[in-house]
Amino acid sequence: MTHTDPTASARSSALQADITLVGGGMSGAVLALSLAALRRPDGEPLQIVLLEASVLEQGAHPGFDARAIALAAGTCEALARHGLWSGLAPHATPITDIHVSDRGHLGQTRMTAAEYGLSSLGQVIELGxxxxxxxxxxxxxxNIRMLCPVQLTGVTPGEQAVELILATGEQITTSLLVAADGGHSFVRQALKIPVRRHDYGQHAVIATVQTAEHPAGRAFERFTQGGPLALLPMQHGRSSLVWSMPGDEADTVMGLDDEAFLARLQQAFGWRLGRFLRAGARHCYPLALTAADYPLGQRTVLVGNAAHLLHPIAGQGFNLGMRDLDALYHAVANAMAQGEDIGSYPVLSRYWQGRQGDQETTIWLTSALAQLFSNDHGPLVAGRNLALSLMARASCLKGPLARQTLGFVPPITKE
Structure with a gap:
């Protein structure tokens, strides 16, 4: 009797890919579509595999939920360069004015699109x-093959390729592996890429709310004793609420009926948009920093929340991620133009050298702001209110913060 080795058969029939992305959420989808437009020197497109563990339901994209996110002006510009903004723009609402204030204190400042010669400071879009x-x-x-739902069970990097094993027993061989599989990244854990973590001791309560006054492009960042409260303008006169607070307070807020919840929100936010009329379904997420100081492995790069999961203050999470995606796209494009192996150490190392400074600065900024504006310690209260007041009087003092948060960091050099 002849016996066959099923693993040998699986290896021989392994799916071959130039690039495999794990995670089909915002970061994975945007990067897959951007890379799909590239061509090899022979004119052939890259062969891309996109793996997603979630089940598609009612036409919704996996990895997307009820939240809305603010896309900075630099992010919108990058999406336009990759040919993606035209499809997203009809679903977005422009931010023309950002009002920053400290509850119970006089310090406040504003940023307007007109100050920077922009039509908007950014756009708000619902993830769904x-x-x-x-x-x-x-x-x-x-040239994008999306496998969904699939469960990745094994990652074995090698000198020539990365071998992936799915729960079905199927195998994928890829020249470059991109992990966009979130804050609890399987790929990151499988390759034992270390991360540093910091628990902010807060949860974010998220909901869509309706106010008596139309937001008309106005976004608000309101600092309270428990944490920042942000309102982002949405279509149809609605606003997206992201309200950070201690975990025990979040439990209480989540247990309130709608009338009591709106009353508590009104007390925390004030009356800049009139009365809060209604709120949609509430969601609650714990807030913690997770950051890989070196988000590379052999033929592997972490992007999005797999590389850095930030506090939502100043809305920098996906905007930082978009700058990473843009840089990785150009790293791959330049490598192909030079005849280099797209998954090689020199290519990925150059990518990281170009991104390390921005990542470190943005992670530090969001953590510092979250801690500075989440307490009532006397000297810190005085210092932050003085800073807000000075920024309100001298626009030049807002420049560095605006430049970072709008996404206008050192530009990508185009090939």
């Missing part, structure tokens, strides 16, 4: 709407 647009684009892109 963005997901449907990106999912449709992926389905129409012939």
């Amino acid at each position: 709407a963005a997901g449907q647009v990106l999912q449709e684009a992926i389905a129409q892109t012939i």
Whole structure:
């Protein structure tokens, strides 16, 4: 009797890919579509595999939920360069004015699009709407093969390729592996890439709210004793609420009926948009910093929340991630133009050298702001209110903060 080795058969039939992305959320979808437009020196497109563990439901893209995110002006510009903004723009709401204040104190400042010669400071988009647009684009892109739902069970990097094993027993061989699989990244854990963590001791309560006064492009960042409270303008006169607070307070707030919740929100935010009329379903997430100081492995790079999961203050999470995606796209494009191996150490090392400074600065900024504006310690209260007041009187003092938060960091050198 002849016996066959099923693992040898699986190896011989392994799916071959130039780039495999793990995680089909915002970061993975945007990067897959961007890379799909590249061509090898022979004119052939890259072969891309996109793995996603979640189940597609009612046409929604996996990895997207009820939240809305603020896309900085620099992020929108990058999405436009990659040919993606035209599909997303109809679902977005421009931010023309940002008002920053400290509850119970006089310090406050504003940033307006006109100050920087922009039509908007950024755009707010619901992740569900963005997901449907990106999912449709992926389905129409012939050189992206999306496998969903699939469970990744093994990652074995090698000198020539990375071998991936799925729960079904299927195998994928890829020249470059990109992990966009979130804050609890399987790839990151499998490759034992270390991260540093900091628990902010806060949860974010998230909901869509309706106010008596139309937000009309106005966004608000309101600092309270428990943590920052942000309102972002949305379509149809709604606003997206991200309210950070201690965990025990979050439990209480989540247990309130709608009337009591709106009353508590009104007390914390004030009356700049009139009365809060209604709130949609509430969601609650614990807030912690997770950052990989060196987000590379052999033929592997971490992006998005797999590389850095930030506090939502100043809305920098996906905006920092978009700058990473843009830089990785150009690193791959430049490597192909030079005839280099896209997954090689020199290529990934150059990518990281170009991104390390911005990542470190943004992670430090969000952590510092979260801690500075989440307490009532006397000297800190005085210092932060003085800073807000000075920024309100001298626009030049807002420049460095605006430049970082709007996404106008050192530009990508185009090939």
